[in-house]
Amino acid sequence: MLLKKIRGIAAVFAVCAVFTWIAGSLPHFSFARNTAAQNVRFILDAGHGNPDGGAVGADGTTEAELNLAIIRKVSELLNQKSVNHILTRTDENSIFSEGETIHAKKVSDIRNRIAIAAANPAIPVISIHMNSYPSSSVQGIQVFYGEGSEEAQKLADSLQHAMNERLQPDHTKTTKTIPKNVYFFANISNPSILIECGFVSNAEELQKLKTEEYQMQLAQIIADVLTAES
Numbered sequence: 001m002l003l004k005k006i007r008g009i010a011a012v013f014a015v016c017a018v019f020t021w022i023a024g025s026l027p028h029f030s031f032a033r034n035t036a037a038q039n040v041r042f043i044l045d046a047g048h049g050n051p052d053g054g055a056v057g058a059d060g061t062t063e064a065e066l067n068l069a070i071i072r073k074v075s076e077l078l079n080q081k082s083v084n085h086i087l088t089r090t091d092e093n094s095i096f097s098e099g100e101t102i103h104a105k106k107v108s109d110i111r112n113r114i115a116i117a118a119a120n121p122a123i124p125v126i127s128i129h130m131n132s133y134p135s136s137s138v139q140g141i142q143v144f145y146g147e148g149s150e151e152a153q154k155l156a157d158s159l160q161h162a163m164n165e166r167l168q169p170d171h172t173k174t175t176k177t178i179p180k181n182v183y184f185f186a187n188i189s190n191p192s193i194l195i196e197c198g199f200v201s202n203a204e205e206l207q208k209l210k211t212e213e214y215q216m217q218l219a220q221i222i223a224d225v226l227t228a229e230s
């Protein structure tokens, strides 16, 4: 029981630590990109990207590279089903457009991601991240959704259910709402899904997350649920 509770708390506190620090530092948006496209059904968002690696595992593996590997696989699977979608980033770099410092680059990166979402209103955003926690025993996949969107909640519930059933049968995780201090999600109105695919701070889970096979299992579940529900 205690462990279950700890897991829940970990997921909430660890979620997207990356984007919370920036809250309040972006008083104005300049929508640098207009990437509105035709018949887009999903926006796939791989969290972080150079120069922001996100959470880092003990062996130096960055969250950014894992997020991208998984999102690319989801993208391939959606392409196979001719499901139109856009990616916020397609390579190892974040999508910063200005700034000399890492902080400034992070700010413009988030502005650009917000602009992509704004240019494609009402299109669900599926964001992939990895978790990290001081206690290395904490592990597992946690799905979050943006509060107030029935569509997002339904998708998140289906994703969490499928993840539990197919990848973590010992877990009884249920979906949670995305904390309000996560800047990116607080500034978009799209139905929002955040999938924390695992803890890079857990050695066993990190080893799994680094394999093509496990990445494909995660991607397959995501693609299956997205195409079943939409």
Ligand SMILES: [Zn+2]
Binding pocket: 016, 017, 018, 047, 048, 054, 055, 063, 129, 130
């Ligand atoms: Zn992250």
